[in-house]
Amino acid sequence: AQSVTQLDSHVSVSEGTPVLLRCNYSSSYSPSLFWYVQHPNKGLQLLLKYTSAATLVKGINGFEAEFKKSETSFHLTKPSAHMSDAAEYFCVVSDYSGGGADGLTFGKGTHLIIQP
Amino acid sequence: SAVISQKPSRDICQRGTSLTIQCQVDSQVTMMFWYRQQPGQSLTLIATANQGSEATYESGFVIDKFPISRPNLTFSTLTVSNMSPEDSSIYLCSVDGHGQGGYEQYFGPGTRLTVT
Structure with a gap:
């Protein structure tokens, strides 16, 4: 069984300062991990993904995440926050191993607030 | 990547009725998933x-x-039956x-359902 825990329900940062959104996962297999973003009244957009290649993953809009197996973590970071980054962020895990797909398991989400 | 459309985009329905949501993909896919938010x-x-x-x-x-x-x-429907609020x-x-980089899931824009 797989699960994901987003450690903060809300994160507030000032524009231009670093962003850190924390995520821990549990998986029976070698997991695939994703970060999705959802802007208000908009659809889900994939920010980045880890699928057993490089442990440091770069995504869109300057975001990146590092897969740390020893810590079962996949934290999302960005060096400098922009007002347009204000949104809901979901950490997601899948046990997809190449032999078959499961539905994704979503964390509860982190609401990112950017202060001007 | 896959482009997914959903119909309707939103609806307001009375309790006790049913609504069928359509999902259309622009390419052939093996598995389709339905989520609720x-x-x-x-x-x-x-x-x-x-x-x-x-x-x-x-x-x-x-x-x-x-x-x-x-x-x-390329197509699937989900019916929400005997709806309640x-x-x-x-x-x-x-x-x-x-x-690029491996497995991922692509999401449709969603159907926003309000039951009165």
């Missing part, structure tokens, strides 16, 4: 639909309440695929 909540997987077989439902979701059809490799949610379909 209740207000202010994360996404929860309802069921997985393979073409030519019965859908597989997650714990807490039953076929009588959420019947799913999957008549071909607790069914007010965004319903999203997704498909799996292999983007």
